[in-house]
Amino acid sequence: MKSSTDKTSLSAMSLWRRYPALKGYALASPAILLMIVALVSPFLLLAGTSFKIETGSSDEWMLSLANYEFFFEKSHYVNTLVRSIFISTLVALVTVLLAYPAAYFIAFHVHENKMLWLIMITLPFWTSYLLRVFSWKLILGYNGFINSGLMWLDLIKQPLDFILYNTNAVILTLAHAWAAFAILPIYVSLQKIDKSLIEAAHDLGENKIYSFLRVTLPLSMPGVVAALLLVFIPTVGDYVTPKLVGGPKGLMIGNLIQSAFGRLDNWPLGAAISIISMITVTFAVCLFLLGINRVRKVLI
């Protein structure tokens, strides 16, 4: 029980104990190191690569903005980027709109077995992303479930060809694939709301619709915003969904990046497109957050 530590180790130890936060940083350091080695440094390399162009001989590189110029000269590239942002925005909105009532139901109307409902609703999203997207191709395809089913039932004579290989198919598939990322944050923010606040709104004479609009919805906004971002950001970079169900009209920026690293074998161009996409996404997110703030100020 007696402290028998000698003087030197005592000073090191008391430093350790005097500033316990040091231990915290030490504990977090492996994860921080990972983020630096596997996230920050690769991004710096990615940015660096985007300024490279090949000169005649194979191992010679030089720095230039040529990849960026190339991107903005090609209307096909720019259009694809704009379309990707547009598609992801729609996907985020559709996903959140579809998820909100379900999250609301579980948060406020399920009293027993909430856990069961939550597991049920999020379970499918732990299964293979690839297979989930692929199954939509089977559903929407020319000979797919919907067409063959409708024809089998004699409701249509010809397969409907407008349901696959277009933007709608991409939006539908993505809205399905990312549903869990919308439900969970919305559910959490709804669950946190003190039920007596809603009762207070009723007590103060607001009907159900207005107390929803004036109390529940604003209080759940952090969850809604998180959900929108969690769906919007990753979907901009998706390349599997557009490839499987998008067809030529449903191509997204991810497909351009992927082909730059694959078929075209032009890594610097791919890196440049990635950087442009990331800057665009960041810009869009900032605009969105600013807009939300503005709206919040006006409302309050």
Add this chain to the structure above:
Amino acid sequence: MPESSFISIQGVSKHFGSIVAVDSVDLEIGKGEFFALLGPSGCGKTTLLRMLAGFEIPSQGEINIDGEQMSTVPPYQRPVNMVFQNYAIFPHLNVFQNIAFGLRKDRLPADELEKRVSDVLSLIKMEGFGERKPDELSGGQRQRVALARALIKKPKVLLLDEPLGALDKNLREQMQLELRQLQKIVGVTFVFVTHDQEEALTMSDRIAVMSAGKVLEVGSPEDLYEHPQTRFVADFLGTMNVFDGHIHARDGDSYIVDTRELGRISARIESQDFSKGEKMSVALRPENLQIVNSQSMTVMDGSISGVMSNTAYFGNSAQIYVELEGSDQPLVVSIQNLEGAASKAAHGNREVTIGWSKSSVLLLKDA
């Protein structure tokens, strides 16, 4: 003052960033004392306790326990154990395992361990509860398990952080007595933190009253209650009528004090020295005030008239609020509710005269 100092706290301060939680505290606690750190929340009492336990390190100053320097000794090497405010019963262990937790290093044989645990279980009157899981225990039982878990270590000092705060009122009163008895049996020095002045008054041998990181006064419950030295302590312990005043003159064994509310009054000189014209406070306990009527036999040293505005019943007693002319602050008078005296006295808006004896007027330094 204790005859021998067992715990010695010298010039101890604790800063959290720019916040000074504990501000140069000096305290001496004797062996076997039941010592209370009393103060409102945020006064630094818990931080001081945690420095005794070793969870915080003093920014300045020294702590000695039984003659050993403790300031930088980690908690697991201190001869001190603590009962946490929420009891911190390990949810994954049963009662037996919880109590035996701290004995791992002693490597006792199984039967010896069994005996030690069952001894403390009987000490806390919980024989046969060893296999219970924490969620099957009531609040009072959890508290006893936390006590047993600490006492089985045979600490030199037992620290208790708001030990009764989580219990309801009846249980709290029962546990106050039990804790007192337990401390007598085991003879360990108890240092406990509380914000409840009644608890501190009932349980402790001595009390240190803290405010804003400083220890204002240390003394026995009677001392602090009957003869507070500062306005804060007078106000914090029990109900007190306190008025601003200044010394008019010294007259034999009395000071003559001017106050706006009570006029010129005299008070017996105790230990404190005041200079002429010094600003200070005058305090009167509600139970030392009496309603004076024409039949009253007692001779009062001072009196004032006012209008009764409100009565608060406490069953065995009642407090009457008397509005004084030219004052926003009512005078609180406590009367024993003998034979319905309270309801007889409380005829609203009646003019009454309130009287007191000279020896019950307390003179307080303005801190």
Add this chain to the structure above:
Amino acid sequence: MSKSSLNSSSGWLRSYTVIYLVFIYLPILFLPLFSFNDGIYVAFPMSGFTLNWWAEMVNQPGMHKALWNSFSVAVPVCLISTTLGMMGAKALTTYKLYGARALTGLFTLPLVTPFLILGIALLISFDNYGIDLSLFTVGVGHVLICVPFSLFVLLSRMESFDRSLEEVALDLGETPWMMFWRVTFPIAMPGIVASLLLTFTISFDEFLLAFFLTGDASTLPIFIWSQLRFPGKLPAVLALGSAILIVTVFIVIVAELMRRKGSANSTENVI
């Protein structure tokens, strides 16, 4: 607000949620359905019941290799990322760290960056440092995306953790190291199990990163992707997908039960 109106809105929401569940489950239930269909086309009418596709799937040699590869990536990935996640969660919940928000932001970054871009950034890095693509490089990518998941599962577990339980262990004479094993670890156990299972599943099913980081040895999702090109192989792929589905569902249910049972317990124990 009358009782009937409350019931009717609850009823509407319930019906909506059930329809929503159908929308969520429908595509996934196709895989097992058509893996038993006696025909190579995924179309109605279904032709009859067969187990041939499952037999074909089981006998595919490439599949065994891919399955083994996926395991040998997912097992270390889940162990490493849960360890890092646990250390990070402990650091963030126990200590007052300057820049804790910035740290949390840094750990969130992999979740809010398109995996495609993470993939190519890592690809460029490995290329730059002359590291050949292999299961190891896939594993690095997976650890990067699994650490945030693990961290957030464990953070929610550790936040409800009563700090005084650790302090009491120190007070009773345990060193910080033994305190961790006797108190912190057992209490955080449900969260740790949940984290292990979830990160295993994420790594096991991950395609977007693996696509760029796989060398010669492919993981199961890469194998499936390569099979999707051949229509004749499709039903066997459906059988394989169904098998993965069943295992994943089982793992996730166990993980969720562990996580939520744990957190339910901890709230009970808050006095």
